[in-house]
Amino acid sequence: MLNKWETLLRSRKLWAAVSGLVLVAASALDPDFPLQGEETAALAALLAAYIVGTAIDVHRNPPDVEGIKGRLMGLLSSRKFWAAAVGTVFTIVQAVCPDFPLQAGQVVEVVVLLSAYILGTAVEDRLITAG
Numbered sequence: 001m002l003n004k005w006e007t008l009l010r011s012r013k014l015w016a017a018v019s020g021l022v023l024v025a026a027s028a029l030d031p032d033f034p035l036q037g038e039e040t041a042a043l044a045a046l047l048a049a050y051i052v053g054t055a056i057d058v059h060r061n062p063p064d065v066e067g068i069k070g071r072l073m074g075l076l077s078s079r080k081f082w083a084a085a086v087g088t089v090f091t092i093v094q095a096v097c098p099d100f101p102l103q104a105g106q107v108v109e110v111v112v113l114l115s116a117y118i119l120g121t122a123v124e125d126r127l128i129t130a131g
Contacts, residue, residue: 010071013051016084020047034095039104042111043091049115050084053122057129080118087114 008014020043026033027040035043057080075081087110094100094107102110 012054012075012081016047016050016054020044023047035091038108039091039095042108043088046084046087046091046111046115046118049118050080053080053118056119056122057125079121083114083118083121087111 023035023043024040027035090102090107090110094102094104
């Protein structure tokens with residue numbers, strides 16, 4: 001059985017929260033950080049949706065999956081993960097590429113929709129698992 005620290009360090013929720021904290025800290029401490037204001041808030045909301053979605057769908061994300069390959073395959077097959085990844089990439093690309101075809105407000109709208117998708121997917125999967 002895994003001890004609490006090993007379980008914590010394998011937690012997708014923990015790493016999403018740590019990523020969000022690093023993002024918010026970088027944005028607050030560096031005025032030249034490319035993600036500011038609404039972009040940072042949108043990514044924080046996306047990560048929050050991912051954390052809640054992963055918590056809701058606990059039966060599909062067991063913390064004791066054996067082996068790095070099993071955990072990696074679980075992550076790569078997660079619709080919630082890919083929605084969060086797409087939202088993150090859109091936001092970062094929009095912030096660092098001035099010729100990106102979507103403006104910041106439009107990217108925030110995409111991220112909000114992806115957040116809703118993550119939560120909806122988690123609830124749906126949980127209902128299917130619960131029977």
